[in-house]
Amino acid sequence: MTGHADTILTGDRPTGPLHLGHYVGSLRQRVELQQSCRQFILLADTQALTDNAGRYSKVTGNVLEVALDYLACGIDPARSTIFIQSQVPELAELASYFLNLVSVARLERNPTVKDEIRQRGFQRDLPAGFLAYPVSQAADITAFKATLVPVGEDQVPMIEQTNEIVRRFNTSVDQEVLVPARALVPAKGARLPGIDGKAKMSKSLGNTLTFSASPDEIHAAVHRMYTDPQHLRVCDPGRVEGNVVFAFLDAFSPDPAGVAALKERYRAGGLGDTALKRELEPLLQALIAPIRERRAALAADPAAVWAILREGSLRAREVAAQTLDEVKRAMGLAYF
Amino acid sequence: MTGHADTILTGDRPTGPLHLGHYVGSLRQRVELQQSCRQFILLADTQALTDNAGRYSKVTGNVLEVALDYLACGIDPARSTIFIQSQVPELAELASYFLNLVSVARLERNPTVKDEIRQRGFQRDLPAGFLAYPVSQAADITAFKATLVPVGEDQVPMIEQTNEIVRRFNTSVDQEVLVPARALVPAKGARLPGIDGKAKMSKSLGNTLTFSASPDEIHAAVHRMYTDPQHLRVCDPGRVEGNVVFAFLDAFSPDPAGVAALKERYRAGGLGDTALKRELEPLLQALIAPIRERRAALAADPAAVWAILREGSLRAREVAAQTLDEVKRAMGLAYF
Numbered sequence: 042m043t044g045h046a047d048t049i050l051t052g053d054r055p056t057g058p059l060h061l062g063h064y065v066g067s068l069r070q071r072v073e074l075q076q077s078c079r080q081f082i083l084l085a086d087t088q089a090l091t092d093n094a095g096r097y098s099k100v101t102g103n104v105l106e107v108a109l110d111y112l113a114c115g116i117d118p119a120r121s122t123i124f125i126q127s128q129v130p131e132l133a134e135l136a137s138y139f140l141n142l143v144s145v146a147r148l149e150r151n152p153t154v155k156d157e158i159r160q161r162g163f164q165r166d167l168p169a170g171f172l173a174y175p176v177s178q179a180a181d182i183t184a185f186k187a188t189l190v191p192v193g194e195d196q197v198p199m200i201e202q203t204n205e206i207v208r209r210f211n212t213s214v215d216q217e218v219l220v221p222a223r224a225l226v227p228a229k230g231a232r233l234p235g236i237d238g239k240a241k242m243s244k245s246l247g248n249t250l251t252f253s254a255s256p257d258e259i260h261a262a263v264h265r266m267y268t269d270p271q272h273l274r275v276c277d278p279g280r281v282e283g284n285v286v287f288a289f290l291d292a293f294s295p296d297p298a299g300v301a302a303l304k305e306r307y308r309a310g311g312l313g314d315t316a317l318k319r320e321l322e323p324l325l326q327a328l329i330a331p332i333r334e335r336r337a338a339l340a341a342d343p344a345a346v347w348a349i350l351r352e353g354s355l356r357a358r359e360v361a362a363q364t365l366d367e368v369k370r371a372m373g374l375a376y377f
Numbered sequence: 378m379t380g381h382a383d384t385i386l387t388g389d390r391p392t393g394p395l396h397l398g399h400y401v402g403s404l405r406q407r408v409e410l411q412q413s414c415r416q417f418i419l420l421a422d423t424q425a426l427t428d429n430a431g432r433y434s435k436v437t438g439n440v441l442e443v444a445l446d447y448l449a450c451g452i453d454p455a456r457s458t459i460f461i462q463s464q465v466p467e468l469a470e471l472a473s474y475f476l477n478l479v480s481v482a483r484l485e486r487n488p489t490v491k492d493e494i495r496q497r498g499f500q501r502d503l504p505a506g507f508l509a510y511p512v513s514q515a516a517d518i519t520a521f522k523a524t525l526v527p528v529g530e531d532q533v534p535m536i537e538q539t540n541e542i543v544r545r546f547n548t549s550v551d552q553e554v555l556v557p558a559r560a561l562v563p564a565k566g567a568r569l570p571g572i573d574g575k576a577k578m579s580k581s582l583g584n585t586l587t588f589s590a591s592p593d594e595i596h597a598a599v600h601r602m603y604t605d606p607q608h609l610r611v612c613d614p615g616r617v618e619g620n621v622v623f624a625f626l627d628a629f630s631p632d633p634a635g636v637a638a639l640k641e642r643y644r645a646g647g648l649g650d651t652a653l654k655r656e657l658e659p660l661l662q663a664l665i666a667p668i669r670e671r672r673a674a675l676a677a678d679p680a681a682v683w684a685i686l687r688e689g690s691l692r693a694r695e696v697a698a699q700t701l702d703e704v705k706r707a708m709g710l711a712y713f
Contacts, residue, residue, distance in 0.1 A: 086710065087473065094477040095549035101709035127710045130470045137423065137469035137513070140506035141430040145481075148505055169484055169509055170476035176505065177473070213431035351713045373437035374422065374463045377687045 050187035052083025060249035062242030113336035124357035214371035238267030275313035386523035388419025396585035398578030449672035460693035550707035574603030611649035
């Protein structure tokens, strides 16, 4: 699915610490991808401000938190360039040129943005920056000449928008300056449900497990995990679909055959929720313990983490400045 | 109208050489204002691209032309900072933050932009960059903490938009970082009609006089100037209103009393168009000749002009970078 030469652009809006949902949906994959690809990981503070105007500290205060999560989960700054969007001003400059290549109508038609506008309840107060954020995202992707962008199914229109800009720009200057990107859509099942059974694990829903969770917190989370409300007695048959414990086992067990056997027993009746959860808990304890410890050790020396982000941002600037220079040259804006 | 401490931001979209309309509407005033104010003059190439996407050379090819016009007309790079918008990337970065402070609905309501959208015949293809250009203009103005912005009456809403952003930003960070600006609206009569009698002198209408006009071209332009089509015989009474020759005399004669006397004679009958034009032509020849000569001398050494623009752009960057730094600090985006 990924070639040796792929360059990856990925990242997160830093609006809160990450959690196991991110681990399954993206972090785990990034740790793998950094072995074979050139990977740029964006702490998208500027993008997060597009719908948090005025709530600056909600964003700025979480940059370090997310960086700690990255490093604790095994993203290696020697292999991946972790950088902060606002510290790479070339991205804003590139976006300003791209804004001329996209119509307002096209932005308003973007299905991802339409959904998000609805979710956020924006009406007449829709900030221009929010409507335009796909253009800013196109700048993020193209600045690094990314060829592969891991996204959820719902974000595929963003990559299409980016590639439209790439085509339009290249045509306008009659040169292949920018590079189109492919979406890397995760396999089904790469989305972890919340521990309450809701489809999405999300901080705002309070149904997450973070990388700072203590052994007791992990135990309590497993204890309150949603299973099958109809499964009252151990001997009753139980439902596997929508059962959060099985979703977690599918995501984290190193033994799929063992999980399949558990599913069979659960469906047939005779496997109780408590026994089932006892299968899961040690897996989660073993997964989170080393991450939590690394995270705590890193958090004890924030200056060292900031130094990593600073170095990553400088490295990212070099690459983005090179692309921006090519873009401006192609447009004839290199006067001096 | 202007205090000693005023900082001025003004400029032009470089889409063609300037002409006498610009001289009367702005250049003349800038030459005066640079004596008492700190003046930044923007060659707005980036802004010109918002409705010239893909037509890069129409913009980039005119940067030097407009700079020649500035210098030839007496704008002194030691007193005014002449700079190129695309060479001050801090402006794009500042605009990217301002985009979050303005709603799409507010941009769509901007009367100046509404008019311009109509003039350009934009429909569903309206580029996002064009709709957003008032935000970019707000960045231009505030980056230099300009207190005074010379604009036509039709551009006053742009200053209001800027001041809304100033207020909103300052409130959001609870600090007076940005400075509101006043519009400096020219007195009536500061708009020169086209030589054909149309209300506006404009390159696209072919009714201009440029600063490169030769003595013969000036003579021919005066000869074909629109007067009063009802004024057939010298002895007939003539109309002064709408008469281009009188508009030019009002704009350029150093002798208003003499012009008033001519108007009286013209209205009464007995002053022919040829005689009237003979009053005007020497004024225009005397005005344009030294400008034309300076312009030709400057054009012979383009490297020297580019050096002025480069130096001005660097000076502008320093000021804009300082403001941007204050803005980012106030938002908490100065991590390192």
